[in-house]
Amino acid sequence: MMDDTKDFSMACPAPASDYRQILLAHGGGGTLMHRLLNQVFYPAFANDMLGQGGDGAILQVGGSRLAFSTDSYVVQPLFFPGGDIGTLAVNGTVNDLAMCGARPLYLSAGFIIEEGLSVETLRRVVDSMRHAAMTAKVQLVTGDTKVVEKGKGDGLFINTAGIGIIEHDLSVQPRSVKLGDVVIISGDVGRHGMAIMATREGLAFESDIESDCAPLAEPVLDLLDAGIEIHCLRDLTRGGLASGMVEIATTAGVHIHLEERAIPVREDVRGACEILGFDPIYVANEGRFALFLPEQDAGRALDILRTHANTEGAVCIGSVTDGRPGLVTMTTVIGSRRIVDMLSGEQLPRIC
Amino acid sequence: MMDDTKDFSMACPAPASDYRQILLAHGGGGTLMHRLLNQVFYPAFANDMLGQGGDGAILQVGGSRLAFSTDSYVVQPLFFPGGDIGTLAVNGTVNDLAMCGARPLYLSAGFIIEEGLSVETLRRVVDSMRHAAMTAKVQLVTGDTKVVEKGKGDGLFINTAGIGIIEHDLSVQPRSVKLGDVVIISGDVGRHGMAIMATREGLAFESDIESDCAPLAEPVLDLLDAGIEIHCLRDLTRGGLASGMVEIATTAGVHIHLEERAIPVREDVRGACEILGFDPIYVANEGRFALFLPEQDAGRALDILRTHANTEGAVCIGSVTDGRPGLVTMTTVIGSRRIVDMLSGEQLPRIC
Numbered sequence: 001m002m003d004d005t006k007d008f009s010m011a012c013p014a015p016a017s018d019y020r021q022i023l024l025a026h027g028g029g030g031t032l033m034h035r036l037l038n039q040v041f042y043p044a045f046a047n048d049m050l051g052q053g054g055d056g057a058i059l060q061v062g063g064s065r066l067a068f069s070t071d072s073y074v075v076q077p078l079f080f081p082g083g084d085i086g087t088l089a090v091n092g093t094v095n096d097l098a099m100c101g102a103r104p105l106y107l108s109a110g111f112i113i114e115e116g117l118s119v120e121t122l123r124r125v126v127d128s129m130r131h132a133a134m135t136a137k138v139q140l141v142t143g144d145t146k147v148v149e150k151g152k153g154d155g156l157f158i159n160t161a162g163i164g165i166i167e168h169d170l171s172v173q174p175r176s177v178k179l180g181d182v183v184i185i186s187g188d189v190g191r192h193g194m195a196i197m198a199t200r201e202g203l204a205f206e207s208d209i210e211s212d213c214a215p216l217a218e219p220v221l222d223l224l225d226a227g228i229e230i231h232c233l234r235d236l237t238r239g240g241l242a243s244g245m246v247e248i249a250t251t252a253g254v255h256i257h258l259e260e261r262a263i264p265v266r267e268d269v270r271g272a273c274e275i276l277g278f279d280p281i282y283v284a285n286e287g288r289f290a291l292f293l294p295e296q297d298a299g300r301a302l303d304i305l306r307t308h309a310n311t312e313g314a315v316c317i318g319s320v321t322d323g324r325p326g327l328v329t330m331t332t333v334i335g336s337r338r339i340v341d342m343l344s345g346e347q348l349p350r351i352c
Numbered sequence: 353m354m355d356d357t358k359d360f361s362m363a364c365p366a367p368a369s370d371y372r373q374i375l376l377a378h379g380g381g382g383t384l385m386h387r388l389l390n391q392v393f394y395p396a397f398a399n400d401m402l403g404q405g406g407d408g409a410i411l412q413v414g415g416s417r418l419a420f421s422t423d424s425y426v427v428q429p430l431f432f433p434g435g436d437i438g439t440l441a442v443n444g445t446v447n448d449l450a451m452c453g454a455r456p457l458y459l460s461a462g463f464i465i466e467e468g469l470s471v472e473t474l475r476r477v478v479d480s481m482r483h484a485a486m487t488a489k490v491q492l493v494t495g496d497t498k499v500v501e502k503g504k505g506d507g508l509f510i511n512t513a514g515i516g517i518i519e520h521d522l523s524v525q526p527r528s529v530k531l532g533d534v535v536i537i538s539g540d541v542g543r544h545g546m547a548i549m550a551t552r553e554g555l556a557f558e559s560d561i562e563s564d565c566a567p568l569a570e571p572v573l574d575l576l577d578a579g580i581e582i583h584c585l586r587d588l589t590r591g592g593l594a595s596g597m598v599e600i601a602t603t604a605g606v607h608i609h610l611e612e613r614a615i616p617v618r619e620d621v622r623g624a625c626e627i628l629g630f631d632p633i634y635v636a637n638e639g640r641f642a643l644f645l646p647e648q649d650a651g652r653a654l655d656i657l658r659t660h661a662n663t664e665g666a667v668c669i670g671s672v673t674d675g676r677p678g679l680v681t682m683t684t685v686i687g688s689r690r691i692v693d694m695l696s697g698e699q700l701p702r703i704c
Contacts, residue, residue, distance in 0.1 A: 026499050027499025108422035110462075126397075144423045148509075
């Protein structure tokens with residue numbers, strides 16, 4: 001979880017933590033994780049790149065502007081409807097690069113295998129990675145394998161890091177978000193989290209909910225090619241839409257207002273969320289992103305997004321308004337107005 | 353273990369594996385790991401970069417030649433004489449980039465934390481990383497944090513990936529190794545492995561054996577700046593000197609001959625190895641590398657290496673001779689000649 005907030009690359013002020021031990025919730029993409037980042041990681045590694053608050057770091061190397069990002073994947077179970085840990089490990093990092101406005105080029109992969117994992121399982125995961133890399137047009141160029149004793153891991157953990165090249169002059173980051181910007185979401189929310197949940201708990205809903213796990217670079221590069229003035233991109237993974245919005249509002253110092261009625265949620269996902277007591281705007285996605293851009297570009301952006309299978313459900317869900325900096329509010333389906341907070345942890349641990 | 357062979361970047365023919373489950377030995381940097389790579393990973397990710405057999409991938413991005421490498425660190429215990437998992441995670445990846453002949457620039461870091469780890473431990477490790485990054489002149493620019501349930505991890509695993517820039521025109525890789533090349537080693541071998549072993553088993557030797565963990569980019573860049581014609585570099589981590597030599601002999605298709613008498617081993621390390629039944633040439637190092645270069649450059653290279661604290665013990669230990677391609681032989685201290693094989697696994701699991 002937490003690709004979207006991109007841990008170290010995210011600057012979010014939070015009060016001091018008084019926890020002495022790491023809790024599961026520290027990995028959930030919510031306020032507890034941000035406290036840990038602010039207390040332990042940012043002070044140690046303070047530099048300009050870390051402070052950008054994007055999904056990865058933007059680097060000047062030689063004559064090129066590059067994006068660099070990493071994520072570890074610890075999802076349980078390893079296989080779920082719509083994907084597996086291998087699909088996730090490729091698409092997650094590809095999407096982090098895309099969210100920097102970069103063209104993803106190369107991935108590394110580090111495998112931490114628990115002794116006793118079947119070679120056949122490893123083979124299936126690697127085959128998924130091969131397929132996902134081909135689809136996303138990236139090459140896996142370097143890797144590493146470690147094995148830990150039985151009981152010291154959990155089948156398989158995968159880390160990927162990625163390099164992308166930035167071929168435009170825009171500064172795609174939370175701080176570029178401006179008053180009046182429109183918020184577009186690329187499709188319906190909540191599917192990845194509910195697919196994992198249903199598999200993990202052995203729940204059968206009316207229909208199979210498949211993860212939305214998908215690569216997002218192509219639609220983003222099309223928007224850039226068309227000259228759409230993208231201010232900020234954010235994939236909506238750990239912590240879901242709500243956490244992504246709070247992170248951007250905080251980092252950019254703006255007030256974001258959303259229309260709940262406009263946020264697409266599939267009926268089966270909404271039903272599953274209701275049964276289990278989840279709010280779909282907090283549920284993790286692996287193929288959805290939010291886009292901040294000037295209102296005059298919104299129509300054209302929607303037209304472009306709707307030509308791509310992975311973003312054909314794109315709609316406007318809100319805007320950056322004149323209000324309290326750092327705040328996210330939402331007009332609910334019944335017409336009331338509520339504050340959208342970040343959760344302290346995550347509704348579902350080990351979602352990615 | 354296995355930074356040096358750089359897993360995927362290493363092309364080493366090996367027979368088909370008939371194991372159905374992953375064993376600890378599959379992570380040891382020996383023949384079992386190479387079988388797994390050849391059977392599962394290489395066929396899936398076949399591309400030019402993976403076939404280079406170096407410590408990382410060499411990429412053309414924009415107008416620059418970059419090195420890209422990754423390693424996961426699963427060392428136990430987390431803290432040992434001479435370093436900790438944090439020092440290792442920075443220096444290991446810095447050294448993989450240096451072994452590509454690159455100037456290390458940027459690192460990513462992915463943390464997989466077991467629930468219950470003390471925040472104080474995490475803080476100490478992060479502080480070591482900060483210090484190691486400063487010493488090695490690299491910046492940690494992006495990261496990720498995941499938490500897994502108690503009993504599903506082992507305290508802390510860290511993955512780092514690194515980007516370096518190649519500022520010369522040499523092709524530093526096993527396939528550049530030539531008949532007549534001299535093999536230089538940058539210092540004494542076996543310290544890292546024996547330091548871990550002593551700590552893990554609670555053994556007290558006559559003196560404290562400290563890990564040799566250190567960054568190696570500065571001496572390498574000095575050699576390149578001086579115009580030394582470096583053919584190949586290899587850090588001698590998982591599987592030690594012996595495995596590194598076998599990998600290069602195999603990938604380059606050359607015969608390497610070593611002089612055991614010339615290989616520096618500290619007396620306390622030799623003593624500890626004898627007591628425990630280890631051969632120091634198979635024991636992992638974290639601050640040692642081998643260098644292949646033309647004989648006429650060897651004297652100058654040694655002079656340069658001896659000006660750096662981390663490589664002041666550099667000596668010639670062998671050469672590339674006219675013999676059977678893929679074979680490594682050694683004249684032993686008693687004057688006999690033996691074949692140096694790769695082990696099937698690793699003498700010590702979870703050494704890095």
